[in-house]
Amino acid sequence: MILPEQRFYQDLIAQFCSKYNLGKPPAKLELLDKNQYPIETGDTEMLTSYLVGKDKIVLSPTIFELPGIVLHELCHHFQALRLGLIEYAKRYKQLLKTYGYDSHPYELEAEEFAKKWWVEFASLIKQKMEE
Amino acid sequence: MEEKKRPWLPFPDPLGIAEKLTENTPIQLKDPIRSILKEEQSPSKINPDATVPEWVFKARGDPERVKRLLERGFIP
Numbered sequence: 001m002i003l004p005e006q007r008f009y010q011d012l013i014a015q016f017c018s019k020y021n022l023g024k025p026p027a028k029l030e031l032l033d034k035n036q037y038p039i040e041t042g043d044t045e046m047l048t049s050y051l052v053g054k055d056k057i058v059l060s061p062t063i064f065e066l067p068g069i070v071l072h073e074l075c076h077h078f079q080a081l082r083l084g085l086i087e088y089a090k091r092y093k094q095l096l097k098t099y100g101y102d103s104h105p106y107e108l109e110a111e112e113f114a115k116k117w118w119v120e121f122a123s124l125i126k127q128k129m130e131e
Numbered sequence: 132m133e134e135k136k137r138p139w140l141p142f143p144d145p146l147g148i149a150e151k152l153t154e155n156t157p158i159q160l161k162d163p164i165r166s167i168l169k170e171e172q173s174p175s176k177i178n179p180d181a182t183v184p185e186w187v188f189k190a191r192g193d194p195e196r197v198k199r200l201l202e203r204g205f206i207p
Contacts, residue, residue, distance in 0.1 A: 038146055038148065039146070040203075041200060041203060041205055042146065042196070042199030042200050042202065042203050042205070043196060043199070043200060043205075043207075044146050044147060044148045044161065044196065044199075045190040045191070045193065045196055047187065047190060047191060049200055049205040049206070049207065050205060050206040051203075051204055051205050051206075052204060052205070052206050053204050058205075063177075064176050064177050064178070065176075065178060065181060066178075066181050066183050066184075066187065067177055067178070067179060067181070068181070068182060068183045069183055069187060072183075072191070073206075076206045080206075089204075089206070092206055093201065096197070096201075100192075101191070101192035101194070101197055101207070102188075102192055106206075107188075107191075107192070111188060114183065118182065118183075122179045122180065123179075125177060125179040126179050129177065129179070
């Protein structure tokens with residue numbers, strides 16, 4: 001089941017990318033319900049994830065409570081655009097072996113990106129909620 | 132995917148979302164899933180003032196989660 005609120009987030013991300021000249025938005029953004037999300041992604045922590053082969057961000061209902069978690073995935077999308085989807089996936093795995101998750105350069109960059117853009121992103125959410 | 136050996140678990144749980152905190156407590160879903168399932172979310176409940184807490188990065192980096200996501204073609 002695709003949640004109707006998916007459109008809100010698709011527009012939000014597209015506007016955010018455009019407003020701040022960040023680059024092309026992801027090819028797809030999907031919001032899954034609480035039952036489908038962990039089955040499709042394997043993410044039992046119910047966060048967000050980036051399906052690199054399809055350039056798709058997948059959201060769980062946690063996005064309502066913590067809307068900023070999507071920024072982390074958005075950064076993975078931009079990283080993938082820089083290197084190309086296939087090369088990025090390969091490089092991500094190589095770096096994971098070397099650095100682990102906590103010191104992975106792409107993960108640290110994604111965390112920095114999320115912190116850097118949170119205020120602007122939150123402001124855009126408020127603006128869209130008032131529309 | 133190989134499931135962890137948990138003799139107390141009477142049903143399959145390949146995603147590893149069930150837990151038993153002590154020998155005498157009942158089987159339950161792990162948090163944050165348990166909390167999320169308490170109530171349905173709706174866009175009107177979006178909280179634009181909620182900053183992402185530290186536990187999210189730790190949860191993202193859980194080795195089992197990382198492994199499961201990579202197996203499915205996701206970047207964790």
